[in-house]
Amino acid sequence: MELGTLAIDVCLFIALFFEVFLLIAFFERKPSTKTREMPKHFPSITMVVPCFNEEKTLKSTIESLLQLEYPKEKLSIMIVDDGSKDNTRKISEELAKQYRQVEYVFKENGGKYTALNLAIERVQTDLIGCLDADSFVVKDALIEAVKKFESDPAVMAITPAMKVHKPTTILELMQSVEYTFGIFYKKMFDNLAALNVLPGPFSIYRKEVFQKIGLFRHAHNTEDMEIAFRMHAHGLKIVNAHTALVYTTVPTTLRSLIKQRTRWSQGFLQNSRDYSYMFFNPRFGHFGMFVLPFGFVAFFAGLFTAMYAAYHLIQATSMRALDMYLTQIPPHLSPVSNNLNWFYLNTTMTSFLILVTFSMTIVAIFLGSKIADSKITAKSLFSYFAFFGFIAPFWLARAAWGAALARESKWR
């Protein structure tokens, strides 16, 4: 067997093991359905909205928070302006004037983590939530999150189920399927007590988390990932509230998408290096034994597979062009009967494994849509399978390059 094909089979084994492991986790404990039950107590909470030049979406984000089904006296909203240059300040001041729940704080630009830390140092509520200024919560999201804290005192932070806000373009539809897949695997990571990120849109912490492990760090521009790593390092429990829904806007251009994902991927690599002692360390449970190593291997396996496929595609295309030039055979189609005959189908072990991996990904996406009660259209599925595999290698390569050079990734 050719060495490259062997390496692809190894990558497929890893991908299949990952999917099988998550499916086992799913069948062990299926996600619960939403109930009408209300929490017995309503802890006080401050929702922090860090923002930098968010004039387009800030108002809608704050309005979605104001519409949360939660006692008004228990819910405060703090907009922390990280030195915006646009109309963010004006909009925020108007909102603060209009609603007593809303407080506006302006600071010099220092990065998202500094905005969050400023808020954490000021507030005295039981819980502190974070909501990116381009995201919108569903009315009962906070109730659903609080129920998780109430059901288990050991829970120190919760993550929501994230969906894409009104996807219309091919790029947005592609991301909507990716987020749906994310809903599935994040819920399974929850089953394994191994959630690896507390995303900007609607993650909520007990105040004591920061007293125990300190404030947010720069963390290679992925403070939401690093805080999850640090919580695992200190044995603090993170759970996923899959019934707490939040909609987030996603990059609308290829350039901004690649930039965002490069930051995430590079952040993963660099945080993994900072927390390398957790890899294959059973002291950190499935997070150390499964999520971290597989995330790391998947990164390079994805990169290798893309490079291998690109190399063969370029080689085959150039060889074909050279053959046509040298043989002088005019372009023609093979006899149709050959294409229909089973004999000529690609039936190698690798092609069957690709088919199984593909089918299991569809199952995972379907389960993700069931968990979050969302609909997946044929168009969005097509967008995902037709384009994701071609686009993702760009940010993987850029992230690997950036991490190798220890170059800082960009926010926007």
Added chain:
Amino acid sequence: MRTMNWQKYALAFIITAAIFGTAFYIAYRLDRARIADIRATQEAISIDILSTETQFDLLGRLDCSAISENPVLSDELNSLAERLSIAEQNLGADDADVIALKKQYSLLQIKDYLLMQEISTKCKNVKPVFVLYFYSNKGDCPSCSRAGEVLTYLRQTYPDLRIYSFDYHLDLSALHTLESLRRVNGEKLPAFVINDRMPIYGFKSLDEMRTLIPELKNLATSSTALLNP
């Protein structure tokens, strides 16, 4: 320290390995089915050839009109080369079954070639154009695959063109005899023997092949063959 459920890892590994095993088994069974398919086709062709030979022996003459309408080298033998090539790609050139099938295929081609030569001598209305093509897939003939493409295209264009392809290095005494009879030098592959002329060596483009085989002008093309059945 958190409690670890190692059973989950073992179970996931077993299931993944089982999926791999199943994929390997299905691929293996289909490859064997291909071999069986090729073998069955070869047996059918073998019977065809034997039948023509027997008819020749029994009657001492041939029904020339029947031969010109129903050539011995059937479409099946044409497609057999492609099928054998697929099996060779999947199972490898060193696979014992593939080698055995290639030997059998080469023998069938030689028999068909000899028979057609005899027929062309006896029947004035049958004037076949032969190309004996010698290739190597041992890495010493980089342009053999391109030469094969040109011949495949010619065969598709001129259904009456009789192309016989041989792996020069195949360990088959009948083939070695043919090679020495036609004075084919294995160090200059690819080699072409057109009708009874001297071997031509090296890659030839489509236009060059057309110049080398002027008899092609007298053969019907696939489109005219379809229009005038």
